[in-house]
Amino acid sequence: MKLSLNFVKDYIDLDENLTVEQIAEDMTNHSSEYDEAGKLINATNLTIGLVEECEMHPDSDHLHICKVNVGTEVLNIVCGAPNVRKGLKVIVALPGAKLPGGIIKKSTIRGQESNGMLCSMLELGLESKYVDEIDKTGIHELPQDAPIGEDPIKYMELDDEVIDFELTANRGDLLSVLGMAYELGAIYDKKVKSIDLSHKENNENINDSFKVKVNTENCSIFTAKKVKNVTIKESPNFIKSRLIASGIRPINNVVDISNYVMLETGQPLHFYDADKLNDVIEVRMAENGEKLTTLDGIERTLHDGNIVISDGKKAIGLAGVMGGLDTEITENTKNIIIESAIFNSVKVRKTSNELIRSEASNRFEKGLDPNRTYMAQDRACHLLEKYADAEIVGGTAKYDTTSLEDTKIEVKFEEINRVLGQNIPEKEILNIFRRLGFTYEITSNGAIVSVPKRRIDISIKEDLNEEIGRIYGVNNIDGILPALPMRKGSYDKTTREIRNKMIGLGLNETLSYILVAENEAKQFCKDENESIKLLDPMSEDRSTLRNSMIPSLLNIYKYNESRYNKDVSIFEIAKVFNKKEENYNEEQHLAVLMAGEYYQGIGNSKNVDFYIIKGIAEEILDYLGYKNRYSFIADSNKIAKEFHPGQSAVISVNNDIVGTIGKVHPELAKNVYVLEINLDKLLAKKVGKMKFKEISKFPSVNKDISLVVDKNIESQELTKQIKKYAGSKLSDIKIFDVYTGAGIAEDKKSISFNLVFSDKDKTLNDEEINEIMQKIIEGVEKSSGAEIRKG
Amino acid sequence: MKEQIEQIKENSIKELSNAKDLKELNDLKVKYLGKKGELTQVLKTMGTLSTEERPIIGSLVNKVRDELNELIENKEKQLKQIELNQKLEKEKIDVTLPASKNKRGSKHPLNRVIEEIEDLFVSMGYDVVDGPELETDEYCFERLNLPKGHPARDMQDSFYITTEYLLRTQTSAVQARVMMANKEKTPIRVIVPGKTYRREDDATHSHQFNQVEGLVIDENITLAHLKGTLEVFMRKLLGENTQLRFRPSYFPFTEPSYEVDVSCFKCGGKGCNLCKQTGWIELLGAGMVHPNVLKMNGYDPEKYTGFAFGTGLDRLAMFKYGITDMRYLYRNDVRFLTQFDQMDT
Missing domain, CATH: 3.50.40.10 (Phenylalanyl-trna Synthetase, Chain B, domain 3)
Incomplete structure (x- = not known):
């Protein structure tokens, strides 16, 4: 809403020394903010002149040399406008005049002295939609009765100032000069004058x-x-x-x-x-x-x-x-x-x-x-x-069918102050109602206020609290903290722990969009859930809510790859969405994407492979308390087709699938590894508590054993078997080598284990160790067909 | 014989001092002090001496032997030190070569700001709560005093899924959930940081952005409390000298409503490019919870009052780290992400 100050001054007397900027600031603090405030025409040093002589410039086919009477003197001015002519009343910008386009100076144009400029309304800064064709091609033509030597802006009644307010949706009343007059009247305590409606x-x-x-x-x-x-x-x-x-x-x-x-x-x-x-x-x-x-x-x-x-x-x-x-x-x-x-x-x-x-x-x-x-x-x-x-x-x-009556609202003084947190005296409150142009009847502890229909935004007592607050000035209220009981607040610590752990593992946290292209939404998902589409998407690329976070991370990888950022190890914790039997679900997931170099350094650099990202998965699972409660299962029925079929697995915790891990299918991306865990599902699982276990005071015994098994037997299974046959004396087990090649049959592989045995009450002797080893060897032979590797 | 011993001593000292390594030293030890060594040989001829001479020569041999032993020992230490020094010299490396390490991790600037705000409010007794991003029209609008057809809904062009479900346009959607869940009407003190979505995308608006919402409800919560709380919030985040300016505004879910400006933290309020020469930066929307909102969500507005505030986190993160373009936050260029790899100071 552009407010003309001349217009509003028809209805309210404002102090002479109030500047347009001050009015705009006061309105901002008490009513509505503004975009711009200033003069309608931003030009100085203008005067009305009469073209007394007008001749063609000897060295130009379009310039004229004019003698312009500006009252105090007759100026020589060169003018290029086609409509300039003898006898015309014109707007003259005198030397020193500041126009929106620059400052006018005395100059010499093709050898002829020019002491100013004859102007069109455009040159004074008026938008072209307000000017006629003459002003668009030439200079402005003033009426013949325009007084020479006077200010043309004043003469045309354009000496106005304008504030461009940004009104809020509720203040429709301010979309009128009268409404603005009432508002200014409340702020400056001035009475609004009546409007002339008289006619025959x-x-x-x-x-x-x-x-x-x-x-x-x-x-x-x-x-x-x-x-x-x-x-x-x-x-x-x-x-x-x-x-x-x-x-x-x-x-x-x-x-x-x-x-x-x-x-x-x-x-x-x-x-x-x-x-x-x-x-x-x-x-x-x-x-x-x-x-x-x-x-x-x-x-x-x-x-x-x-x-x-x-x-x-x-x-x-x-x-x-x-x-x-x-x-x-x-x-x-x-x-x-x-x-x-x-x-x-x-x-x-x-x-x-x-x-x-x-x-x-x-x-x-x-x-x-x-x-x-x-x-x-x-x-x-x-x-x-x-x-x-x-x-x-x-x-x-x-x-x-309307009612023209005022709206009556009862307020209590104590309640107004209770909401504002201030002690505004009753007299002051009533005074503010009066300034707003509201009448009132005083009651025992407040007033019944009559709010005129022009203030359609006011219907309940809280609206009047607001009126008191803003006219009193919220910036005059002192801020204090609420006196509530002392306590420590709570927050989602686990998410933050996961985030910090992932960062510690060298991953960069990303922030991706949940909206993806429809064909991406269900990638890397192997479930029956549907994806959710927007009714009215902005673009096809952002039309569907993602079911998995991996497509988002894969897009980030591709963005980086195309910019030669080859080493990308990123993670994010965010929401994914799906629809199942008419129900909308939203789950918090952790997703990781790794590609390029992970370990860096001379002789130590290593590109990401399945086992590195698996290490990330285990780190986070161990850290969250799921040590010894998870397994990685290569089950092609449960793996989405966007994974490499031979290098992927589901992650199972307490025998329930909580995520997937693997290499992205080579047709989608080269050497990119991803991991996704449903955190809502994972964190609902029971965790192992961190609790001290007595450490044996006696030295432990190390034994290495290499077992030859069928190639398709998984190390995880063999480890489980060894643990089973070794019993309680086995305190640690590690795989330190996997070998295929010379000396091992084509369909076999050799896995070497380092076993640590200990007993909390004594040092185990050779005889006891050998007995356990024998049990292991016999056991795994029977269960997995494993043989001791010879030579 | 005495001369012979003196001769051995003189020769051995000379040779020992010239020994170049431990092997040569050991050979000399054998040569003089070994079973067949020269000094040992002398002792073996002692039998030929008179009883008077024997103890004199004996003690002389012993003395020389002790002297030699000490000499050998010292020489040995000296030679060992030399050998160690040579070994260490050989093992010298270039300490300026790059370290062996895994990739550098980093926390996204937006989450850094969220964590900072969470820590501040948790220390003041607020709970950090979360709500669904796929929200119902009821919670996103209707329970916030924005009935269907309300003009203010136009300000938030929304991504609808069905006529009832949409991606939340504001974290305020969680307000109603928190109120409805609090059957005991214990004091509510919550902040809700989270993702929000609106149907707009340009240089300064992302269709996905982040807000934090604050809500406090109890008996006797006042506008002065809102002011005080926002003063603490903004001063902790932007600096102790930050000034706040409350401008009357309009949100359907608060009454009265304010937009809150902070004094420009770049120029201190003098006027600069960041604040467009005004000295102020518009940062928050806030107000006292509208009685209709209290009523609709199970609170008696005659008994309870409350305040709510909200602010955009993307801009805060940009201000805090001097990020020049909002789109950096969502592009996830590794060269951007890795810049946020140290602790906040």
């Missing part, structure tokens, strides 16, 4: 020849007045300049008055050419497929959610949004029907979002005061009579 009405009555019908609940009030014999002409300067300051292009006096009244009162008006109407106006919902050509010349197809104005036969206007082309005001219009009405804000908002936004729809959307509906009618009649020679037909045709 003739002996006719509109209701004798014209009917208003409302056939929808989406119109609460509709009023129509008729004026006759208007003269269409240019608006007076003050109307034009205030429209420009408010961001609206002046057209002619009648159209301008309808916009002027909307700016003043907030109530949009619509003027119909009465001679193009029948004797009835009807408000109804559009029919599906109904057509209407709006003022902008575009034919629009409507539906039953659009409110339309009809002449009894066809739609002639889109209620609250834009009028129809057929009944618009033209240069030949003589008689006018003025519409002032209130339409359902939600319907108007939807229609304007669908079709076109306008100054009017913006106001209907935020809600309006029915008192202003009548006020706007009368104000329009007043201005049309004064500036368009209109004859006002008596009476108003209307339909009205």
